Amino acid sequence: MKGSYSPDGKFYPFPTEEDTRKEEETLIRITEEERKKGREIVAIQGLGFVGCIMAAVVADAEDEHGNPYYFVHGVQRPSSRSYWKIPVINRGIPPVESTDPEVPQIFHRTVIEKKTLRATWHEKAYSLADIVVVDVQLDATKPQFGHAELGYCDMESFKNAIRQLGRLIKPDCLVLVETTVPPGTCRHIVKPILEEEFQKRGVDIKKNPPCIAHSYERVMPGANYVGSIRDFWRTFAGIDEVSARKAEIFLTRVLNTKEYPLYKLGDTNASELAKTLENSFRAINIAFIYEWTLFAEKIGINLWEVLDSIRVRPTHRNIMNPGLGVGGYCLTKDPILAHWAYRDIFNLITANEDPVLGHWKEWDRFSKHVGLPLAVEAVNINDLMPLHTAELTREALGGKVKGKKILLLGASYRKDVGDTRHSPCETLWKALEKEGALLSVHDPLVKFWPEIPQAKIQKDLWSALKGMDAVIFAVAHKDYFHLPPEKVVKTAGKPLCIIDAENVLNDEEIK
Template identity: 40%
Template sequence: MHAIQQSPVSSKTAASQSIHTSNQEESERIASFVMKNTLPTVVVQGLGFVGTAMVAALSIAQHSDGTPCFKVIGVDVDSEQGQRKVSKINAGKPAIVSSDHNIDQAIQCGWGEERLMATTLVDAYQYADVLVIDINLDVQKWYDKNELEYDVDLSIYRKAIESVAETIKENALVIVESTVPPGMTEEVIYPIFEAAFERRGLDILKLSLVHSYERVMPGANYLKSITDYYRVFAGMTPSASVKARRFFEQFINVDEYPLTELASPRASEISKVLENSYRAMNIAFIQEWTEFAEEAGVNLFEVLKAIKRRTTHSNIMAPGFGVGGYCLTKDSLLADWSKTNLFGSASHLEKSIAAVHTNDQMPLHSFGLLKKALGSLENTSIALLGVSYLNDVADTRSSPADTFYEACMAEGANMLLHDSFVSYWPERKLNVSNELEAIGAQNPEVVIFAVRHSEYLQIDAESLYRLFSSAKVIVDANNIISDEKASCLSGKNIRLIGVGKGHWKTLL
């Protein structure tokens, strides 16, 4: 009996948690939960962003006669954060804060009907009819003299899989839902099960191993992005695919969103990272045209609207402050790692990697415009409006605000932070104001709109001036200020700079 991904400090942390019972007691609690009814048991490994939504979706899955499909056990690591998530689920609440109340309701429903529990004990795996792997496989990324370097360390992920392989039932359905380097399920995960099953005297052919990927998005449709969206999957064997299809049909609206079955897990794995690389690359491509439009005095947003009339060009991206989140900032690196490490290729995914690089540097474009306008930023008070990476969502994972913040701090600026949804920025360990008035009252010399939150879009021209009359420069890095509002600010001694808005040079 051991906890997954156990770190050296975790037992101490666990001991300090009054809610943590002994392993023996917890083990009995799991066994008693499983005995409560004969519903199939689904174990979700990892209660992060995807795992939480999966636990919610599975909790409300029901047959056509209204009876529930599953009982669900969420498992997370035995760390302070893992314990916190587990406690939340065990109190009928989501492990992740979200603006989608359907998640709360779904979890409340499963918990209330005693069909949902969570634990940090790997004991749970032995009961799984279906095990869904939702643990993150992180990429270490850094810059060395403006060269993007990265590393993928499989060891933690491998250990987590090993803990499953040691305890799982022979005929379980195991679904790898993590974004992994293509080839991982076949070349790394399957061999782990193969070795463990041999040791355990089990028949590996009875196991059903599948890769499938979600397309979960934070925000108001968090739950629906699992239950009402297209899903891709592929089994190691035809029978694994059949079992997976039946499982997905129970909680996904497949009538409206038919499942896509691919030929092999590696195809499903490539599909996921290609999707995100496509998007990252299209954003990076627009960045060089953003700079061109600024040089040429052209409003790129107007141009893009003209281009998007063509359905063949409808996916073209817009200028912006930067790219954040968990996927677009790293998935191309997973693919590149796989290409060279799992498939022995001599060549890299050069364009895809370059796109990640460009996107990582994007906030420095806004920073550069600001620097050019003011010369020095020393002791300049800068109001950074928006630390989330996504509009109308409280999500600071890999937020571009971080790069901008760091660059300003290195210049000796004083930063004022605002976000409509975020009140604490965990990556920076900083409080964030939710009150624009409070930011305005501190008379910032620079205001930068970094995220397209509705609150910012709704500020009228008069309020904009009233709030920030102290500003020498306002940077609109996300198409927040319309030309109409911009023209109201002319003659007010505020310099307006817009990313992708080259025409403002002549307008103001």
């Protein structure tokens, strides 16, 4: 029997043909009931770490009288990796681990109490919707480690998702793209696909042009997961004024725009560029601090103290800290999306001749496509950064790690989240494993590490410490702060090398 396993190991069989037939009937019935209540219908395409929370936020939105604006069909493909989310959500349980207490609360409130959110695998939901929010995954592919300039964006899955909408949605349905996409995607990819599919259905695209808008989130999984979507600034743009107005009404209803007003841009190209630009800025900031980290280490300076002293200057408060590396779904790929769009969507090669940027073409890696070299090099530095922690570990253990028992404290890509996608811990693990280290890992929020399936996540920290030769503080989870240094060393049972990549340890407590 085929199906999907949830992170806690429970098996959910895929729906049968009969299940699918009944599901379509259920969707039609629920939609009719909700429309009678005066609610519009929203479909969220993709229930990943953004889509699932966005679905709950939309379903939770109310007018001044406490009446929900929308009923939400959350749509997830029935894949072995993700189908389990559908039955879990429909029990009022979030499909993501988070330290934010509002996450379980908002799912219980919208699914069980208000009954304004329901998950489904059936594409019929799209034909019933007034608004579709696109939250499907779109990755940048990096074919060679440390060579982000070779990266590209495989748009096929995204195009297929848009094509599915084109076959099914009502002509006046708003398609709001929330997925982070290469600049130019809405105008040069989404619009032509929807127009083509509309014409196949006999829709007059001059009278009924597709309604398309782009609005990017600034989600930050962690202690303020829900708030980072609902209670934060949003930039948006429409493909035309009709689309922009529809998007503005929708976003004003579902987000806290009284405290965090919307920012409207004049073109979807601008909105898409804004997302990739702001994340590229952050990626460059992190890469910039890495070379200063090496300098400070070589001359025996505590860079964390230096940075704190610099941050007293208001213009420098956003300077980044050193650390293990960069992970997650945005900073590791967004510069590549823009770099790829430069050539492959906009067909620009002008930077090769630019008197300022043109010198980059002298590097072999940029000889054919200069694009956004500074942003791309930042990705390379950040991707390679965990190798420095591996080097520090090797030095601390006398020059080799082969046969040494090493415990990683943390597997997720950032503190206080359970998401391991694109985690720098993966790079560190593979580097040490390649040299023969005997590795184990503890993480209070991660149940299973899909990228390193052989890694068994230890749940008891003190048991995990026993017999270790080295411990690496790889993620700054709150559980790791204020651990008694003497107890850590005593539990290991022998001299212990400690590598703190995230400034978790307190010097005063160690003294």
